[in-house]
Amino acid sequence: MATLEIKDLHVSVETEDGPKEILKGVNLTIKDGETHAIMGPNGSGKSTLAYTISGHPKYTVTSGSITLDGVDVLEMSVDERARAGLFLAMQYPVEVPGVSVSNFLRTAKTAIDGEAPKLRTWVKDVNAAMDRVKMDTAFASRNVNEGFSGGEKKRHEIVQLELLDPKVAVLDETDSGLDIDALKIVSEGVNRFKENGDKGVLLITHYTRILRYITPDFVHVFVNGQVAEEGGPELADELEANGYDKYVSAAV
Template identity: 80%
Template sequence: MATLEIRDLHVSVETKEGPKPILRGVDLTVGSGETHAIMGPNGSGKSTLAYSLAGHPKYEVTAGTVTLDGADVLAMSVDERAKAGLFLAMQYPVEVPGVSVTNFLRTAKTAIDGQAPALRTWTKDVKAAMELLRMDPEFATRNVNEGFSGGEKKRHEILQLELLKPKFAILDETDSGLDVDALRIVSEGVNRVRSGGEVGVLLITHYTRILRYITPDFVHVFVDGKVAEQGGPELAERLESEGYDRFLPTGTVTA
C-alpha cells in the first residue's frame, strides 16, 4: 500500500505584478485504491495542485511538504517523480511533432521501469488497451497529439495511464471537452485502472458529470486555495444541486 501525503502546501505563481499565492495551506492524504475528487469553482487552485505535484517549473512551493511513502517528492526532478509513481493526465495535452504514439509510449515505459518491455508482450498490451478505448490501430502511428481531437487527446492520456501503471494518477479535468460517448469511454478506462485497488486517484473536476461514471471515495471542495469542505460522494450530489455559491463571498458569481 502506497501513500501520497500533502501537508500545509503553499504555492505561488509568477505574474507581471510579482508572485501570486494560489495554494494557501492544503492538507490531503491519498492511499492506494482510493479515489479523491477535487472540486471547486474556477481559479480555486485545483490545477495548481496538479501541476505542483508533477513539478511544473511555473509553480513555486513556498511552504509545506509532499511525500510519497515517506520520500520527499518536492526534492525530486520531474522524471524522478514519474519513476516514483506519479502520473499526470493534463487538461490540455501538448503536441509533440515528429514523435509517434508508439515510440512515445515505449520510451516512457522504458524510462519509468528502467528497462525496455518485451516487444511481443508490449505490442499485445498496447493493442488491447487501444481496443478498450475504442482507438483506431492507425492511431499508434500518428505523432503525439498532433491533429488529435479533444476526445482523442484525452483517450491518449488514459492509454498512457493504463500502460504505465503508476502508483498515483492525477487527472486534471479529464472530462473537459468530451462528448457523452467519449466521457463514458474515458471513465471506463479510469475505472479499469482503479479496479485493481493499487492506484490512488486524484480526480480534479469542475463539474459533477464525470462522477456519474467514476464514484469517488472522498470529495474535497477547493475555495481560494484551501480545502473548504470534504466528505463522501454525497457532497458531490449536494454540489450538483446547490453549486459553489455557499462557499463564496456574497455577490460572487462562479463561471
C-alpha cells in the same frame, strides 16, 4: 502500497506584479485504493495542485510538503516523480511534432520500468490498451497528440495511464470537453486502473458529471487555494444541486 500525503502546501506563481500565492495551505492524504475528487470553481487552484504534484517549473512551493510513501516528492525532478509512481493526465495534452505515439509510449515505458518492454507482448499491450478506449490502432503511427481531437487526446492520456501503471494518478479535468460517449470510455479506463487495487486516484473536476461514472470515496471542495469542505460522495450531489455559490460568496 502507496500513500500520497500533502501537508500545508503553499504554492505561488510569478506574475508581472511579483509572486502570487495560489495554494494557501492544502492538506490532503490519498491512501491506496482511495479515490478523491477535488471540485471547485474556476481559478480556485485545482490545476495548480495537479501541476505542483507533478513538478511543473512554473509553480514554486513556498512551504509545506508532498510525500509519496514517506519520500519527499518536492526534491524530485519531473521525470523522477513519474518514475516514483505519479502520473498526471493533463487537461490540455501537449502536441509533440515528429514523435510517433508508439515511439513515445515505448520510450516512456522503458523509462518507468528501467528496461525496454519485450517487443512482442508490448505491441499487443499497446493495441489492447488502444482498443479498450476505442482508439484506432493507426494512432500509434501518428505524431503525439498532433491533430487529435479533444476526445482523442484524453483517450490517449488513459492509454498512457493503463500502460504506465502508476501508483497514484492525478486526473486534471480529464472530463472537460468530452461528449457523453467519450466520458464513459475515459471513466471506464479510470475504473479499470482502480480495479488493479492499491491505486490512488486524485480526480480534479469542475463538474459533477464524471462522478456518476467514477465513484469517489472522498470529495473535497476547493475554494481560493484551500479545501473549504470535505465529505463523502453525497457532497458531490449537494454541489450538483446547489453549485459553488455558497463557497464563493463566503470566500469574498
